[in-house]
Amino acid sequence: MFLQFFYTLREVGIPVSPTSFLVFHRALAEGLVRSVEDFYVTARTVLIKSEKYFDLYDQVFAYIFEGTAIAERSEEELDMLAMSMLDEWLKNPKELAKSLDMDEEQLQKLSPEELLEYFKKRLADQEGRHDGGSKWIGTGGTSPVGHSGYHPGGMRVGGVSGGKTAMKVAGERRYRDYSIEAPLSRAALGEALKRLRNLVPQGAKDQIDVDGSVYQTMKNGGEIEIVFERSVVDRLKVALLIDNGGWSMEPHVEIVQTLFSYAVSQFKDLSTYFFHNTIYDLLWQDPARFRRPVELDDFVQKSDPETRLIIVGDASMAPYELMATDGSIHAFERSGRPSVDRLHFLAKSFPHAVWLNPVSQRTWDYTRTIGVIRSIFPMFELSLDGLEQAVSHLVRK
Amino acid sequence: MSTFTGSGTYVLDEELSKIVNISMALEMPLLLKGEPGTGKTMLAHAVAQSLDMDLVVLNVKSNMKLIEALYQYDTLTRLNDSRFGDSTRDVSDIKEYIRMGKIGQAFMAEKRCVLLIDEIDKAETEFQDDMLDVLDQMEFDILETDEVVRARQRPVIIITSNAKKDLSDPFLGRCNFHHIAFPEQKMMRKILQAHFGDISDKLAENAIEAFYGLRNIEGVEKKPATRELINWIRALQADPDFTSGKMLSQEIPYLGVLFKKSGDYQRASGAMMKKRFFR
Numbered sequence: 001m002f003l004q005f006f007y008t009l010r011e012v013g014i015p016v017s018p019t020s021f022l023v024f025h026r027a028l029a030e031g032l033v034r035s036v037e038d039f040y041v042t043a044r045t046v047l048i049k050s051e052k053y054f055d056l057y058d059q060v061f062a063y064i065f066e067g068t069a070i071a072e073r074s075e076e077e078l079d080m081l082a083m084s085m086l087d088e089w090l091k092n093p094k095e096l097a098k099s100l101d102m103d104e105e106q107l108q109k110l111s112p113e114e115l116l117e118y119f120k121k122r123l124a125d126q127e128g129r130h131d132g133g134s135k136w137i138g139t140g141g142t143s144p145v146g147h148s149g150y151h152p153g154g155m156r157v158g159g160v161s162g163g164k165t166a167m168k169v170a171g172e173r174r175y176r177d178y179s180i181e182a183p184l185s186r187a188a189l190g191e192a193l194k195r196l197r198n199l200v201p202q203g204a205k206d207q208i209d210v211d212g213s214v215y216q217t218m219k220n221g222g223e224i225e226i227v228f229e230r231s232v233v234d235r236l237k238v239a240l241l242i243d244n245g246g247w248s249m250e251p252h253v254e255i256v257q258t259l260f261s262y263a264v265s266q267f268k269d270l271s272t273y274f275f276h277n278t279i280y281d282l283l284w285q286d287p288a289r290f291r292r293p294v295e296l297d298d299f300v301q302k303s304d305p306e307t308r309l310i311i312v313g314d315a316s317m318a319p320y321e322l323m324a325t326d327g328s329i330h331a332f333e334r335s336g337r338p339s340v341d342r343l344h345f346l347a348k349s350f351p352h353a354v355w356l357n358p359v360s361q362r363t364w365d366y367t368r369t370i371g372v373i374r375s376i377f378p379m380f381e382l383s384l385d386g387l388e389q390a391v392s393h394l395v396r397k
Numbered sequence: 398m399s400t401f402t403g404s405g406t407y408v409l410d411e412e413l414s415k416i417v418n419i420s421m422a423l424e425m426p427l428l429l430k431g432e433p434g435t436g437k438t439m440l441a442h443a444v445a446q447s448l449d450m451d452l453v454v455l456n457v458k459s460n461m462k463l464i465e466a467l468y469q470y471d472t473l474t475r476l477n478d479s480r481f482g483d484s485t486r487d488v489s490d491i492k493e494y495i496r497m498g499k500i501g502q503a504f505m506a507e508k509r510c511v512l513l514i515d516e517i518d519k520a521e522t523e524f525q526d527d528m529l530d531v532l533d534q535m536e537f538d539i540l541e542t543d544e545v546v547r548a549r550q551r552p553v554i555i556i557t558s559n560a561k562k563d564l565s566d567p568f569l570g571r572c573n574f575h576h577i578a579f580p581e582q583k584m585m586r587k588i589l590q591a592h593f594g595d596i597s598d599k600l601a602e603n604a605i606e607a608f609y610g611l612r613n614i615e616g617v618e619k620k621p622a623t624r625e626l627i628n629w630i631r632a633l634q635a636d637p638d639f640t641s642g643k644m645l646s647q648e649i650p651y652l653g654v655l656f657k658k659s660g661d662y663q664r665a666s667g668a669m670m671k672k673r674f675f676r
Contacts, residue, residue, distance in 0.1 A: 019570055020570060026423065030422060032418075038415060041412050041416060045416045045419055048574060050574070051576035
């Protein structure tokens with residue numbers, strides 16, 4: 001059972017090392033584990049090394065160790081469930097009505113709000129009557145990881161938890177907020193960008209300048225004076241190009257701005273430009289993309305080729321906007337060079353460049369222009385992991 | 398073996414005390430993560446207090462080198478001593494100029510002590526990995542004198558990190574891990590009780606209510622934590638208008654105690670205004 005527990009943890013993607021499993025066995029051997037609660041706490045402390053995985057751990061624990069009828073659902077989940085029922089209802093009223101076992105016409109008379117209320121009532125109702133034993137996670141051969149977008153798949157209307165307290169604790173899923181699926185927050189972004197800060201020339205004055213010291217000492221007539229100098233740290237210039245236009249970027253603007261506001265404090269040498277959709281002849285220094293245009297050629301010429309170029313954009317547009325010679329929506333950008341050429345030009349001018357995409361990586365294959373741009377710039381997801389990869393890519397010499 | 402059960406002003410949940418005891422029994426460092434203000438640092442103080450051990454605190458800084466945490470060879474003093482010759486130290490003896498850093502002190506301590514390594518995430522990855530090597534082997538060399546410093550007793554090691562980001566894998570592999578979530582309202586009530594023995598129920602409940610409401614305001618960058626709540630209650634207790642706690646449902650004073658960033662402050666007072674109008 002322990003082994004199965006261990007392998008299930010690994011299967012669902014928690015990096016549990018064999019060493020830590022051995023440590024865990026030592027804890028068992030030393031008699032530190034005397035109850036299920038002890039087991040739950042000890043195994044988590046020893047095996048799980050990040051709060052990101054606490055939620056998954058809770059699920060696996062409940063899954064392996066018994067009954068797995070799961071705790072009451074919160075109000076929120078009920079809301080979510082009801083919402084998705086409403087969606088379902090809009091798509092296919094007949095089927096839903098049938099599965100709820102009631103008259104379609106009756107339901108049709110209700111307003112959306114009333115419908116929601118009704119669904120919720122039905123769901124809460126269900127909880128009372130439904131028998132236990134329903135496995136709440138992954139039925140039918142799926143893993144216990146519920147891929148819950150807004151459709152909380154895998155989740156069932158379950159009975160009241162009859163298990164032991166540790167089971168209940170695990171069932172509460174207190175750590176859901178910390179799981180990997182959580183959206184990128186402001187704090188998390190700052191955290192990721194902190195890694196770049198190491199490259200700012202801010203070494204402490206902690207190295208003795210031997211020549212300087214000898215010189216000063218002689219000058220002082222033998223009175224020893226020690227001269228310190230700053231240790232040399234890589235000097236990093238960063239240019240940030242942000243796509244802030246168009247409805248397709250609208251939902252991401254907030255997150256990009258956060259990234260941007262952190263970025264400003266991280267580097268001394270940071271220039272920010274804006275563009276719409278993709279890059280043609282001009283970049284803008286003002287977010288409104290109106291007052292301070294910069295010619296792309298100028299920008300490239302004036303920048304150090306060692307500059308790290310970070311482009312943030314969803315890279316999603318109509319193919320002609322990227323490929324056609326007159327793709328730009330601005331009539332004054334008519335140099336006759338398609339955007340894709342411009343991007344190649346940028347990529348060639350700046351060997352250290354990345355494209356950060358707020359669109360989830362899973363869906364990249366569905367947008368053609370993302371594929372094209374990916375072949376030009378190394379593209380990373382605008383998430384913690386993606387940022388980390390991007391940073392390590394940029395830091396590489 | 399002595400076990401840890403909590404101390405005067407530190408309210409401990411059962412889970413955490415188990416974790417501390419397990420780590421002590423397994424002789425592994427305990428890595429604590431969690432929002433600022435969840436009492437990570439305080440835990441080490443509480444452990445030291447309740448087990449009657451000395452506490453050695455190593456505050457990690459961003460440009461810190463491992464050697465500083467182990468020992469320092471004070472070349473400058475030696476140089477000065479050799480020039481002026483007016484000190485009692487023996488200039489020809491290097492040992493006189495070796496000073497133990499925090500880790501060194503913890504190793505040399507007569508009694509088993511608690512070593513708190515605070516905010517490890519500030520340092521470079523190399524520092525973190527090298528440090529764990531030292532803590533693993535419980536010894537280090539002093540290059541200048543070619544001596545080996547061995548730990549007399551293995552200290553209880555508690556490491557804290559504020560980072561959302563994970564530390565390196567080898568580091569994590571050698572630690573036990575716990576994440577302290579922000580306390581729930583009930584727990585917070587206990588914490589307040591531990592800090593203010595004489596607090597009135599009304600004030601505590603209303604203050605907690607208002608506090609969690611304020612924490613939920615959207616877009617706040619630095620959410621107020623336990624420390625802020627305690628200071629805020631101190632302020633409330635000092636103000637005769639609010640000591641009873643009744644007024645809190647209508648007005649929330651001293652927002653500046655809770656929100657330290659001007660943007661957050663404005664956001665919070667804006668939200669308060671809205672609440673008052675749309676009641």
